[in-house]
Amino acid sequence: MEIENRAQAFEDALRRAGVRITRQRAALLRVLAAAEDHPDATQLHQRAMAAGAGVSLATVYRTLSALETQGMIQKLEFEGEPARFEPADGHHHDHMIDVETGEVMEFVNERIERLQAEIAAEMGYEIVRHRLELYVRRRR
Structure with missing residues (x-):
């Protein structure tokens, strides 16, 4: 799914959940839609700020929580790492x-x-569903 379509799908899901789409939140959704990695909330906040969104970290967390509840993103919790997020595509x-x-x-x-x-x-x-996580390091 291209970035604009994914951002629009995120926006639509938030609207269905009764979340108001502010300019800052819309910019955050574009940042999230464009992420090709598995960013955590702080990284998303930094990227949104760099894009001129002026969004608070609290708004980032509330937005991620709402998107997760709507089934639009998955929260990934890896050992010893802050929670990361990816689209639930x-x-x-x-x-x-x-x-x-x-x-x-x-x-x-x-x-x-x-x-x-x-x-x-x-x-x-x-199997109904599963997750496999391999914790690795480069061979020396």
């Missing part, structure tokens, strides 16, 4: 977190997906 992926740099990388691996389904089936279950 429906495509499944897992995450690798570099323990030294904090970088978060998305990946999809069909072998892992099949193996997880096989393990669940062997135990008499089917």
Whole structure:
């Protein structure tokens, strides 16, 4: 989804939730829609401020909470890191977190997906949803 469409979808979701769309909030939504990484609230606040939004950190947190409640974003809580956020666009992926740099990388691996389904089936279950997080560091 392109940035403007995603920002508009965020805005529409907030309106449905009864949240007023101010100029500052609209700028924050564009910043969030343009994020290609997994920013935390402070990073989003800094980016919005750099874009001239003049938005408060409290507004960032309230906006993120409302978007999460509306199912538009996912809150990612990795060990020892502040919560990060990504669009809930429906495509499944897992995450690798570099323990030294904090970088978060998305990946999809069909072998892992099949193996997880096989393990669940062997135990008499089917997977409803899952999250896989690999904490990694570069080999030396």
